[in-house]
Amino acid sequence: MLRNTREADEALRRCLNWRRRILAVSQQVSALHVAPAFSCIEMVDAVYFGLMRNGPDGRPMDAFVMSKGHGVMAQYVMLEHLGILTRGDLDDYCTARGKLGAHPDYGTPGIEASTGSLGHGLGLACGMAYADRIQGSDRVTYCMLGDGEMQEGSVWEAIMMAPNLGLSNLVAFCDFNDFQGLGRTRETHPHFYPLAEKLESFGWEAIDLDGHDWPTVVEAVRNRQGNKPLMVIGRTVKGKGVSYMENVAIWHYRSPNQTEYQQALDELAAAEAGIPA
Amino acid sequence: MRNTFADTFYEAGKTDSRLAIVVADISPAGSIAKFREDFPRRFINTGVAEQVMIGLTAGMAQRGLRPFAYTIATFALFRPYEMIRDDLCYQNLPVTVVGIGGGVTYSTLGATHHAQEDIGLACGLPNMTVIAPCDPAEVLAATKWCVTQERGPVYLRLAKAGEPQLTTDAVEPWEFGRLRHLRRGTDVCIISYGPILKMGLELAAELEARGQSVGVASCHTLKPLDREGIIQALQGHRQVIVIEETTPNGALGQQVKALAWECGARCRLDTFALDDAFHHVYGNHAELLAAHGLSTAAMLERITKT
Structure with missing residues (x-):
């Protein structure tokens, strides 16, 4: 069990630091997708620091596709920590002199695909996983989707194809923060839920869990059946970690002002004080 | 055309294990x-x-394979257009999208199956290469190019089966990105692509019978367009005629007109294309083209008007 281990405590601390770093970047630009990054932080961290295997060069051998492209700040800060992106890259975020935009761009170090338009990443991830399979690679492809994104028909084309192609080397996550542009996803599409049974009926293994509970996420993926594609449906809170952002729609795209920024830092410091040293 | 593509792809696939094909129920x-x-x-x-x-x-292309997508042109290009734009063109991946039944080839199936606007839409995409061979021999050459190219995404527009060879006596070989003169003439140059080029050859015969020297060229590569080759045709003939089986917006005729303006061409320029309209007409291919005003007789009437 990972719970209450040093590994799990380190993950908690890392996730607080990712939030701090994202908030710091938010003070450089007028708008940035803070809340959609905060909802998937623990799951993205689980991929990079709990699940992916590293090659001899210390860099990940496995692949991660951020299909909900507006969550990419979560990935940028981890790629910075891994030395795949530089501090300067993040300092120049969304500026003409830099290379990082608000959505992932293929060709940027560590970025597997150009996403941002929803409904593309899972099909791409299926193609990558299939090519790996027939070329004899044991790489695992991870893919992060949004719950609103799951409404795209193209996602369901990919959901249909993945088990047909035998993609047991594909692990997808649904960041189920229950928000989309015009409201709560469960209110706009009440008959779309629950999701797990639908995925299972399409030939996937599906696990419904707390997407902020790092040990549970990591163990669920490590202990997967392994003969089917896996979808982790992570129940999350949009804006998780900063009280005034949690479940408040405006933080999809607003940057905090100076007072709000300080309050956020204070809250993160208080949370860190609760982690065993 | 379909069979020539399939044969050529199969032969290449025997030696290149990167070649793969993804079809959508065709x-x-x-x-x-x-x-x-x-x-x-x-x-x-x-x-x-x-x-x-x-x-x-x-x-698959991002993992080093060289995949082809293959289905009826409307479903190959129109239905997944944004996937082609973002996944293939934005990421600039060497994937060939093969569209069967370009133009109004499927003449009895209605406009749901007519890839009328495909050339303009495909040419409008950054990084996209657009190729439309006129006969099985050009399909062979174009497919051979597609299976080895590293340039980026390609839209390969084919018709269906049973098209006649039109380029057997061509004076120039097929070369990617080059306007290909099939026969040379000094008075008139007819530029076309796809199987409708046959109508260009018929028109050439009619004009020759009237004492004119007529050349015919296959503009098989629509993007990148052979600007130099077209400018030479515009400056080297008294009359240039463009014939294409697609709607006019963004297609070859408009591009040739733009080049004529750029180079100050003095020739007469006539362009023929499908109407920018859905015609609720069913019949054979020639009848559908005629409904769009595309027949040798109709073209002859217009181009001989002073």
């Missing part, structure tokens, strides 16, 4: 069926699901 004709039998792991049928057909080819 019955694999001839050699594609053989490809499926011999190389089952490099053949995927997504069923009636074209968005994931493109997504798969993109992801």
